[in-house]
Amino acid sequence: MDRELIRKEVLGFKPYSPGLSIEEIKKKYGLTRVIKMASNENPLGTSPVVKEVIARNAALAFRYPAAGNPDLRAAIGEYLNVPARNIVCGNGSDEIIDLIIRVVARPGEDNIVAFKPCFSIYELQSRFAGVEFRQVPLNNDFSFPWDDLVLAIDEKTKVVFITNPDNPSGFCAQKDELKEVLARLPQSVLVVIDEAYIDFALPQDEYSLLSDWQDHPNLIILRTFSKMFGLAGLRLGFAVLPDVYADYLQRVKLPFSVNILAEKAGIAALKDRFFYDQTLKTVCAGREFLSSELKKLGCKVFPSRANFLMFAPPKDAFEVFEGLLKKGIIIRPLKSYGLKEYLRVSIGTEEENKAFIDELREILNG
Numbered sequence: 001m002d003r004e005l006i007r008k009e010v011l012g013f014k015p016y017s018p019g020l021s022i023e024e025i026k027k028k029y030g031l032t033r034v035i036k037m038a039s040n041e042n043p044l045g046t047s048p049v050v051k052e053v054i055a056r057n058a059a060l061a062f063r064y065p066a067a068g069n070p071d072l073r074a075a076i077g078e079y080l081n082v083p084a085r086n087i088v089c090g091n092g093s094d095e096i097i098d099l100i101i102r103v104v105a106r107p108g109e110d111n112i113v114a115f116k117p118c119f120s121i122y123e124l125q126s127r128f129a130g131v132e133f134r135q136v137p138l139n140n141d142f143s144f145p146w147d148d149l150v151l152a153i154d155e156k157t158k159v160v161f162i163t164n165p166d167n168p169s170g171f172c173a174q175k176d177e178l179k180e181v182l183a184r185l186p187q188s189v190l191v192v193i194d195e196a197y198i199d200f201a202l203p204q205d206e207y208s209l210l211s212d213w214q215d216h217p218n219l220i221i222l223r224t225f226s227k228m229f230g231l232a233g234l235r236l237g238f239a240v241l242p243d244v245y246a247d248y249l250q251r252v253k254l255p256f257s258v259n260i261l262a263e264k265a266g267i268a269a270l271k272d273r274f275f276y277d278q279t280l281k282t283v284c285a286g287r288e289f290l291s292s293e294l295k296k297l298g299c300k301v302f303p304s305r306a307n308f309l310m311f312a313p314p315k316d317a318f319e320v321f322e323g324l325l326k327k328g329i330i331i332r333p334l335k336s337y338g339l340k341e342y343l344r345v346s347i348g349t350e351e352e353n354k355a356f357i358d359e360l361r362e363i364l365n366g
Contacts, residue, residue, distance in 0.1 A: 009130045025325065034328040035355055037346040040167070040197075040308050042230035043282055044349070047275035050231070053268040060260050067255040073238075075267045080210060082240050088249045089266075091257040093196065093222045093237030097161075098125040099249050100220065100239075104190055105131040105158040113152050114161040115144065117168065117337040119194065122161045131158075142169035142302060142310075146181050153189060160185065163194040165201050168334055168344045170304025172201045178209050182216050190245070192220045199228035199276075200283055201305035210240065217242050225262075227307060228279055229269040234262040283307045286347040293357045297364055308346045310334070315364060317343050323363040329356050 003011070022034045069089045077084035090096040098121075105112060107130030114122045116135035126133040134157075136148045144162070153160065165172035182191055193209055201207040213219055220241040226232035236258060241249070269275075290309055294301045298314040313320045321333040321343060332344040345356065 007130070009127055013124075013127075019330065022330075025328065025330065029326050029328065031328040034330065035348065035352045036330045037348045037352060037356060038330045038332040038344075039232070040227060040306070040346045041232050042227065042279055043286065043307075043347055043352065044230065044275070044279050046230040047269060047272045049272045049275065050229075050265050050268045053264050054261055057261060057264045060264075063260055064256055065258060065260040065263055068250055069258050069263055072258070072263045072266050075270050076238055079270045080240065082210075082213070086240055086243065086246050087238055088241065088246055088253065089236070089238045089258050089263075090253065091237075091259075092226065092235040093194070093224045093239070094121050094125075094235075095253070095257055096222060096237060096239045096249070097121050097192075097194075098128075099253055100159060100190065100192060100245075101125050101129050101131060103245070103248055103252060105129060107131060110156045110158040111154070112159045112161065113149065113157055115149070115163075115166070117334075117339065118161065119163055119167060120336075132156075138166075138169075138171075142166065142171045144171070144173050144177075146177070146184075149181070150184050153185065155188075157189050159190045159192060161192050161194060163196070164207065165197040165304070165306040167197070167306065168308070168332070168337055168339070168342070169302050169310050170197075170306040170308060171302070172207050172305035174206055175209055175212070179212065182219065185218070187218050190218050190220060191216070192222060194222045196222065196224045197227055197306035198223070199280065200287075200307050202280075202284070207305065213240055220245065225266050225269060228276060229266070230275075230279070231262070231265055231269060234259070234265055236262045236266050282349065283347045286350065286353050289350075290345065290347065290353055290357070294360075297357075297361055308344050310339075310342055310344045312342050313360075313364065317341050320360070320363055324356070324359055327359045327363075329359050331356070 025034050073084040073087045076087050111132035111134050112126045113134045116137050123133045134152050136152050139145050198208050220239055222239050225236040291301050294311050300312040302310045334342040
């Protein structure tokens with residue numbers, strides 16, 4: 001009887017199932033050290049400057065933040081050279097993805113298009129909103145099949161999501177490709193480019209559409225503070241978008257969804273150029289090292305412009321994942337993406353990268 005009150009779109013949902021925590025893994029396998037390289041977090045942690053700002057502002061935790069986060073939007077606008085009115089901040093970019101879908105797509109009528117595999121939130125929030133979700137399989141090399149994407153779009157398509165660089169492969173399309181696709185799509189379709197990992201794609205001007213955002217009235221660009229800026233736990237993301245969409249997202253967004261400490265931390269993170277540069281240096285060096293070493297171990301490694309690598313080991317991928325877990329190394333199996341033969345490893349510190357390779361070598365040679 002109780003289930004009759006639940007919307008039919010919700011009945012098929014399953015709760016998010018996280019892996020074991022670091023403490024649970026330590027206890028289960030009798031370990032004193034566990035290295036997590038599974039969630040594409042910043043290998044250097046959180047900036048010391050940001051930690052100090054959070055501590056200094058902790059006493060403000062009883063206060064509500066300013067509705068609409070004007071100070072944070074102004075700081076992002078100055079950082080990116082974008083008018084503050086064209087920026088909307090959210091509780092992670094997840095919140096903004098949800099808002100975009102619900103603001104423009106009509107339940108039971110319209111559809112959303114994305115590649116397959118893709119970030120799970122695109123599908124989850126589309127389904128939750130009662131909107132059809134269509135997927136276009138990636139090419140065998142995980143590049144984007146633009147012709148197939150265009151063919152999947154019809155008069156009821158309201159949003160197209162493109163993650164660039166993509167997750168889990170790390171593939172990154174160049175800006176000129178994206179501009180060509182935008183030119184082929186009707187203006188009635190919102191194109192959302194999720195640039196969560198764009199800071200690691202060098203040179204950034206060759207891959208990001210940010211400098212051209214004003215030329216495309218149907219373009220929205222998503223960014224996050226979770227990766228480069230090391231604020232995944234504070235949940236902070238934002239969108240750069242045309243006036244009309246910024247206006248209506250601000251109207252319907254929960255007024256206090258970005259908490260006051262996340263706002264202070266975000267403003268401080270944008271100013272800490274030293275931490276940004278050190279993170280970029282660590283990730284680029286680690287990415288090159290891991291790619292080279294994985295290939296030496298007989299793994300098929302895919303080119304990546306993100307802070308992770310996708311690879312296929314020469315042994316069963318899940319057995320390799322479990323073998324590493326027993327040794328205190330957490331990486332990401334990709335079965336949930338429909339890629340059971342692949343694994344994804346986040347770039348860690350120099351010490352973590354070497355430990356991962358040493359343990360993987362032992363597993364593969366054992």
